[in-house]
Amino acid sequence: MSTQHEFYLERAREARASAGAATLDNVRKRWLQAEARWTEMAARSERGDKMRAELIVEKANARVA
Structure with missing residues (x-):
């Protein structure tokens, strides 16, 4: 898991916590969005990391073959 992926997840957790603490409906909705x-x-970052890892394996296998 990349640092970028972890950063995004941390921001999501912070937004969820802020939504829980919000007293106004529109502010809560904004935080949930x-x-x-x-x-x-x-999720996009994770998919990109997975695709990069697969590409590295494919290239390594191609060099061996």
């Missing part, structure tokens, strides 16, 4: 976006970015 922010959490969803951070979570989406974390």
